[in-house]
Amino acid sequence: MESERIRHPTAVNVELESMLKDQESLTEKRTALLYSLGNMLPLMQSKAELNEWYESVVALNKQIDTHNVQYLMKIRLQYEKVCQECLSKVQECKDHLEQLVKHTEINCRNIYQYFQDALTLFDNHKCSLVRHENELHSKMNECRNKHENLNKLREVNLDVAVDKLRTQSSDEKLKAQLEKVYNVLDFIRAGNGGGRRGIGRNGGGLL
Template sequence: QQKQEIKDLDQELLALEVSRANKLKDVLKRYVDILEKTSYLLQPDVYRLIDKEAMAMNQALLGNRRAIAQLLVNLTEATLQQELDNRHRWQGLVDTWKDLKKEALQQMTLLLSPFMASKDIQEPPAVQKELEEMLTNQRVLQKVRLDHLCTICDLLPPNYNKNHLTEWYDSLTSLNKQLDTYHMDCLSLVRFLYEKIWQECLAHVQNCKKQLLDWKAFSEAEAESLVNPAFFLVVGEFQSKVEKKLELLDNSFETLAKQMEFQSADLFRYFQEAVKLWEEHQSVLLSQELELEKRIEQHRQKHNQENQVPKA
C-alpha cells in the first residue's frame, strides 16, 4: 500500500510539474506578445530575453524533477527499510509468541497434572463415603440373612412344616434379591459420582483453555488442539482405571448373587431331601410299629389261649 501511495505521489508531482511548465510556457508567450507590441526592445532582444528567462525556468523545472526523483528514491528506501524493520520485528514477535506457546503449554500441563493427581480426583470423598456406607449396610443385610438362615433349625423334623419351609425359602430368596438390588443401586450411585468427577475434570480443562486464550498466545482452535490431547490422555488413563475397578466390582456382585442363589437353592433342596427322608423314616417306623402291635396282639391272644387250656 505504501509503495502504491509513493507511486501515486510521484505521478501527482510530475503532473504538477507538467502543468507548471505549460503555465510558464503560456506566460512567456503572453509576455513575448506584450513586449513586441510595446516595441521597447527590438524583436531579437525580446527573444534573447525570453530565451534567457525560459532557460532559467527550464533549469528550475529540471531541478524540481531531480528533487521529485530523489524524493521517490528516498521514500522507496525508507519504505523498504521500514518493511525490513517490520520484518525483523515481526520475526521477533513470532519467536516470542512461540516461546509463549511453549511456556503456556508447560503451565497448562502443570495445572492439569496436579489437579488429576489430587486426592479429590483419585479418591473422591463422596465415592469413599458411599463405599464405606455400602460396607456398613452390607454387614447389616448379611446379619439379617444369617439370622434368617439360623431359623431353619426351628423348621427341622420333628417340628417341621412344608409350608413353613417354603415360606422360609421364599424369604431367603427375597433377602438375596434385596442384597443384590442394593449392590446394583450402590454401583449405579458410584458410577454417577464418578460422572460428576468427569464433569469437574472437563470444567477444569475449560478453565485451562480460558487461561490460554487470556494469555493471547493461542486461538480457540489452537487451545483446543493443545489442551484436548493432554486432557484425554490423562483423564482417559484414569477413567480406564476406574472403569476396570467398577467392572471388577460389578462382576464380584454378579458372582455373589449367583453364588447366593445357587447355595440357597441347594440348601433348600437339601432340607427337602432331609424332610423326605424323615417322612420315609416315619412311614417305615409307623409300619414297624403297626407290625409290632400286631405281633404283640397275636402273642397276647396266643398266651391267653394257652392259659385257658389248663383251666378247662
C-alpha cells in the first residue's frame, strides 16, 4: 500500500501530463479568442460578427469541459485499476489469514487433545501405581503377620520342648529331648533367615 507504484501510479501520471498539455493548448486558444474581441473593436460592423465570436467562445469552453471530463474519467479508471489491484491483494491476505486461523485452531485442538490424552494416561498410571502399592503393602503385612504368628508358634514349641527337657529322668530321654530343642532352634533360625548355625550336641550350648 505504501509503494510508489500504488501512491503514484505511472498510468495516472501519464494521463495527468496529457491532460495538462492539452488543457494548456485549449486555454491558449481561448485566451487568444478573448483577446481577438479587442482587436475587432471598434471596426465590428454587425451583431453577426459578435454572435459568431461568442459562439466560438462557447464552443471552445464546451471543448475544454469535455476535455476535462474525458481525462478525469481516464484518471478515475486508472485509479480504479490500482484500487482493484489493492482489493485483490487485500482479499489474498484475507484468504491467507483465514487459512492461518484454521491451521492455528487445528494445531491448538491437536495440542489440547494430546495433553488431554497424556493426562489420562498419567492418571491411569498413577491409579495403577497406587493399586500396586496397596497390594504390595497388603502382601507385606500379610507376610509379616504370618511370620510373626509362625515365630510365636515356634517360641511356644521351644518353650514346650525346654519344659519337657527339664522333666526328663534318664540320660537317653534327656538327649532325645535335647535333640528336639536343637531342631526347634534350627527351625527358628532358618525361619528368621539366619540359616542353620552350629549347635553343640555335647551340652556345650550354642556355637
